[in-house]
Amino acid sequence: MRQTQWSLTRFTLFILTTVFISTLNAQPRVINTPTHRFVEAQDGVWLGTGNGSVYTMSNVMVLVGQNDTLVVDSHVTPTAARALLDALPALTDKPVRYLVNSHYHFDHAHGNQAFPAGIEIIGHEYTRQKLNGEAGDVLEETTFRSFSEPVALTVANLERLAAAETNSERRSRLQERLRVQREYLVAIAEVQPTPPNITLTDKMTLFQSVDGGSREIQLLHFGRAHTGGDVVVFLPEEKVAFTGDMMLPGLPYMGDGHVDEWPDSLEGLKSLEFDYWLPGHGPIMESKEPIDKLQAFLRDLWLETGRFYREGVSWGEAALQIDMTNHSAGFPQISEVGIDPRAVRRMYQLLDQRR
Numbered sequence: 001m002r003q004t005q006w007s008l009t010r011f012t013l014f015i016l017t018t019v020f021i022s023t024l025n026a027q028p029r030v031i032n033t034p035t036h037r038f039v040e041a042q043d044g045v046w047l048g049t050g051n052g053s054v055y056t057m058s059n060v061m062v063l064v065g066q067n068d069t070l071v072v073d074s075h076v077t078p079t080a081a082r083a084l085l086d087a088l089p090a091l092t093d094k095p096v097r098y099l100v101n102s103h104y105h106f107d108h109a110h111g112n113q114a115f116p117a118g119i120e121i122i123g124h125e126y127t128r129q130k131l132n133g134e135a136g137d138v139l140e141e142t143t144f145r146s147f148s149e150p151v152a153l154t155v156a157n158l159e160r161l162a163a164a165e166t167n168s169e170r171r172s173r174l175q176e177r178l179r180v181q182r183e184y185l186v187a188i189a190e191v192q193p194t195p196p197n198i199t200l201t202d203k204m205t206l207f208q209s210v211d212g213g214s215r216e217i218q219l220l221h222f223g224r225a226h227t228g229g230d231v232v233v234f235l236p237e238e239k240v241a242f243t244g245d246m247m248l249p250g251l252p253y254m255g256d257g258h259v260d261e262w263p264d265s266l267e268g269l270k271s272l273e274f275d276y277w278l279p280g281h282g283p284i285m286e287s288k289e290p291i292d293k294l295q296a297f298l299r300d301l302w303l304e305t306g307r308f309y310r311e312g313v314s315w316g317e318a319a320l321q322i323d324m325t326n327h328s329a330g331f332p333q334i335s336e337v338g339i340d341p342r343a344v345r346r347m348y349q350l351l352d353q354r355r
């Protein structure tokens with residue numbers, strides 16, 4: 001239980017603290033719909049975020065072309081994806097032709113099934129194997145379960161809080177949160193993991209017709225990182241990269257990560273020429289400095305964890321003792337000794353495999 005609470009509170013906090021910091025210089029175009037907020041990073045290049053009225057959990061990128069639209073990531077449930085599809089006409093009347101999955105995680109890919117038949121879903125070969133069951137049942141894995149199973153408890157807590165609240169304004173806010181979480185709980189039960197039908201292993205380039213020419217869209221895998229199949233979507237002309245969860249403004253989840261290989265994969269990301277990067281969670285970012293910070297954190301974490309592993313300390317105990325507070329300046333969510341036990345368990349698995 002402690003593990004779950006740790007991750008959910010940290011994860012939520014981090015999203016809340018980063019979502020309001022915009023780093024765009026020029027005044028970007030913003031479009032609000034009943035469910036989404038879209039910010040235009042470059043002409044026809046949008047970062048979409050749920051506004052809280054539907055539980056979406058992750059960002060999407062929307063590329064609007066002359067004839068069609070490409071969407072990157074599908075949110076956390078079919079319900080969230082349908083809300084996104086309903087919101088898109090506020091940006092464009094061009095139909096969705098492609099959906100790209102940055103990686104297989106539930107909060108980025110469990111909306112896949114809501115996209116209309118006939119559109120192509122593109123992802124890394126590993127993403128396909130995770131979502132079609134070849135590489136295990138994602139609905140039975142720690143990542144999905146540790147985030148999804150507490151939702152019923154959240155609903156029960158909100159029910160109790162709303163019933164006990166006497167202030168009408170606070171009560172209606174609680175009731176709205178309750179409505180969203182109840183809908184989320186129902187939506188989770190509808191999920192049928194839906195894999196990409198077009199895959200890549202290293203690189204794929206698409207061209208989308210835009211006003212006055214075509215937009216080059218590079219799908220790039222720089223090696224294992226946040227998962228075994230992270231894809232960065234890079235627009236060389238617009239100088240924009242969508243990084244998924246391989247690179248976030250704060251600390252990413254590491255429960256399926258390859259912490260040992262991740263820093264090298266980030267070198268590939270750094271080698272790209274971009275002015276903005278759009279993360280899987282959080283606001284549009286400019287500076288590449290956070291990439292250095294994450295690399296330093298991951299390298300240290302791998303060394304620290306290896307030390308505990310060789311001393312024979314269990315992963316559960318190591319998770320309580322690993323001290324990464326020397327990185328708290330770069331990652332404010334590190335406020336005390338100890339790290340997410342799911343990350344340590346994962347690193348112990350990788351270390352076991354090396355023996």
Ligand SMILES: [Zn+2]
Pocket residue numbers: 103105226245253
């Ligand atoms: Zn992820």
